[in-house]
Amino acid sequence: GLLGDGPRLRPVFAGLYRFAERFARPIVAASVILVAVAAGLATQLVVDSSGPNAFAEDSRFRRSAAFYREHLSGDVIENVYLRGAPGVFTDPERLRRLQAFQADAEALDAVDNTLSIADYVALMNRAVHSDDPRQEVIPESAAAVAQFLLLYESSGDPTEFDDLIDPHRGETRIVLNATVLSSRESAALRARLETLAREHFPEESDATSVLSTEILLSKAADALAVEQVRSLAGAWLLILLGVALAFRSVRAALLLGLPNGLPVVVGFAAMAVCDITLRDVTSVIAVTTLGLAVDSTVHLLHSVRRREAGVGRREAVEATLRTTGRPVLVTGAAVVVGFAVLGLSGFRVVSDFGVLTAFAIACALAADLVLLPAQLLAGSGGAARSRADPAPSPRIPTRAAGVRALEVERVLAPAVVPSPKEIVFDGFRVGYATELGEQLDAFRFRYGVFVEHGYIEAQPGADPMLRDPYDDAGVQVVARDGEGALVGAARIVLPSVLGLQTSQLFHVLGYPTAPDRLGEVGRLAISTDRRGGGRGPLLGMIQLIHRGLRANALTHAVAFMPGGLIASLNAIGCVSHDLETGPPTPAILHHREGMRGYFAEQRPRAVYFDLLEIEAAVEGWGRRC
Secondary structure (H helix, E strand, O other): OOOOOOOOOHHHHHHHHHHHHHOHHHHHHHHHHHHHHHHHHHOOOOEOOOOHHHEOOOOHHHHHHHHHHHHOOOOEEEEEEEEOOOOHHHOHHHHHHHHHHHHHHHOOOOEEEEEOHHHHHHHHHHHOOOOOHHHOOOOOOHHHHHHHHHHHHHHOOOOOOOOOEOOOOOEEEEEEEEOOOOHHHHHHHHHHHHHHHHHHOOOOOOOOOEEOHHHHHHHHHHHHHHHHHHHHHHHHHHHHHHHHHHHOOHHHHHHHHHHHHHHHHHHHHHHHHOOOOEOOOOOHHHHHHHHHHHHHHHHHHHHHHHHHHHHOHHHHHHHHHHOOHHHHHHHHHHHHHHHHHHHHOOEHHHHHHHHHHHHHHHHHHHHHHHHHHHHHHHHHOHHHOOOOOOOOOOOOOEOOOOOOOOOOOOOOOOOOOOOOOEEEEOOEEEEEEOOHHHHHHHHHHHHHHHHHOOOOOOOOOOOOOOOOHHHHHEEEEEEEOOOOOEEEEEEEEOOOOOOOHHHHHOEEOOEOOOHHHEEEEEEEEEOOOOOOOOOHHHHHHHHHHHHHHHHOOOOEEEEEEOHHHHHHHHHOOOOOEEOOEEOOOHHHHHHHHHHHHHHHHHOOEEEEEEOOOOHHHHHHHHOOO
């Protein structure tokens, strides 16, 4: 309940709103261009699922692998499979082609050495010629080749050649030791070996001739890239469909498309620019970003739609930034920092994942707090106007004919707190709660009173306080007994973009004056020990409530209260007038849900007070201070 309570974040959100309002259309246009450019860069993204590149350059694994390759041989096994008619690979000419293929393959930078059945046949030919090095060649006849293979198998393990040539001599395998550091390099080597196979063995090779674990990883990486695009597109469309159904508005779904798609596309572009490959771990960044972005965007859009029915689009956007925008900013920043810490990992995959996710979520946060408001304001025409030439705000209907509803200029501005800040009334100290600790005490006090009387339901496990956004647009008034214990609390709500709580809970058909002259009194709570007893706390709080309203240049105040309290106030000179109301709408009934006990038991009415009319009575009490 303390997030953003103080004034520190207010200038931030005020600045965000002014920026989005002034440059709404340029922001949207720039975002569309950014998505287009980022999409182009994202096409350069490289898919790579290799193991070695998952580690930093100076890691122990990379150093060990480099030592192995330098002093021994390649650390990756590649295979070339050739298939022909039975007996074809006892043909000397075919075996010489094997040797030629091996020579061309070993000439490639990535290949260290090769092995095939032709090497064994040449060695056996040398052995039967008194180990003459010049005879380490393929014999001239197929019969000699067959005899060599039969002789070798008879003198040792008959299955020893099974991994190089099949018993029918129609299929053979060439083994290559290669040095490849990534699935990209493996894919390039595969393409080159396939070309050599087609050149040397046009009849015995096909598209599946070259295989290895790295090649399979490379193919899996290619499939991963395709599935990434397909799954993201599907998830994005399902989210938009869900939003359209939830909000019952296709336009609401379209509004989410750009701010939710931008961080995903920009994230892919950043990977391409920074030469970070798409692999199993980094592939989940986009999905993570999309999920977090949708959550915040839906909350913001819902808050705007809930408010704009009462105060209009521009005011609703500003109020949403100052209320719902606070937890969005704070939680988003915390998530960004949390993922950024992973960038300190020595395991490159984890490091890349942390940094990129933090960057993408930061982009999502910017899209939610800048782009979405700009879209909403551009759609309402807010970008075409400035503060110097404001557009008329939607008017609150007025009861008195000819009274024009003026635009509410107060935007959660600091309230004017009159002096003195505290008075003593019938032995009770009554004052304005200007300090955070005092305000929290008031929130907890009225929570206890409302729960005790069954007006609201208790919240197990939560900090016991009754607080809502209207508390940010007003002043708390508290009463304490001689020992300093709280015995009463109430609040004044000043004109702001939030509107009035009465408007949320009653279908008010008309108000007595312009919005910027109309305040609200509410959340009145009196300690059980004082209810029905002395009126000191109540009269003292009314005294300061009246002063606070008048100090802020207000002429009228609305409230909703039970008939018994209305009668008591009328009896002491605080005469109220019923507001003209209609049957509650479904939205109003929804807002009443949290106060079902209060409405069921007390059956409150919406009323207003003419502050000038009751001034004489209140001043009369003031002489008792």
